[in-house]
Ligand SMILES: CC(C)(COP(=O)(O)OP(=O)(O)OC[C@H]1O[C@@H](n2cnc3c(N)ncnc32)[C@H](O)[C@@H]1O)[C@@H](O)C(=O)NCCC(=O)NCCS
């Protein structure tokens with residue numbers, strides 16, 4: 391059974407995945423796959439350099455992710471171009487990785503789960519929810535990005551209320567990590583039961 395896990399930027403997807411992993415739940419994370427498909431030497435990185443020039447690379451020849459983040463969240467035409475290039479590669483890789491697992495349920499972790507209609511692949515979906523002001527605070531603290539950049543990312547994603555309406559389950563991550571852990575444990579046992587049905 392595939393379970394989709396989503397949430398806006400800095401909602402706590404990676405934190406929740408660590409908790410699910412401690413409960414032996416396998417997962418595939420779109421953000422991780424998005425890094426794999428642009429590793430040095432990949433055709434996708436070549437396409438990105440062709441479009442944006444060598445300055446999009448670090449001195450070691452890796453994608454300068456912060457630079458590309460600034461570009462795509464300030465120019466929707468570049469954002470759409472990058473998504474057209476990477477989303478099919480990310481989806482294909484995630485599906486092949488998911489098929490390799492043998493477990494009652496597996497997590498498909500994607501910030502754009504609903505935007506990219508990945509919920510059609512999932513038996514159930516889980517949304518990590520936090521108020522926007524906490525999202526901004528945590529993202530800025532973690533990434534060192536400006537509030538303006540984080541706000542532009544938040545605005546480019548579906549609204550919080552849509553993500554809540556579409557999900558089968560909601561994890562409230564507005565409090566401390568212990569509170570999140572309690573919810574993850576309870577949901578894990580419910581999903582194990584549902585996987586047996
Ligand atoms: C622009 C990039 C290089 C910035 O890399 P960086 O390491 O700074 O951020 P990271 O990849 O960890 O993403 C951080 C968060 O940004 C948000 N985000 C990423 N891509 C997008 C997007 N296309 N649209 C909206 N939000 C996005 C998500 O909340 C994500 O969790 C990177 O986000 C990227 O390649 N994005 C395009 C691919 C994509 O859409 N990934 C999301 C897969 S569902």
Ligand SMILES: Nc1ncnc2c1ncn2[C@@H]1O[C@H](COP(=O)(O)OP(=O)(O)OP(=O)(O)O)[C@@H](O)[C@H]1O
Nearest residue numbers: 398399400401402403404405528532563565566567
């Ligand atoms: N309950 C919590 N209390 C305090 N800080 C938290 C909590 N959950 C997550 N964080 C912190 O908030 C930041 C964002 O969390 P995390 O990286 O798990 O979010 P994410 O959804 O994976 O982010 P992204 O969308 O960028 O991939 C991290 O610095 C993390 O340590």
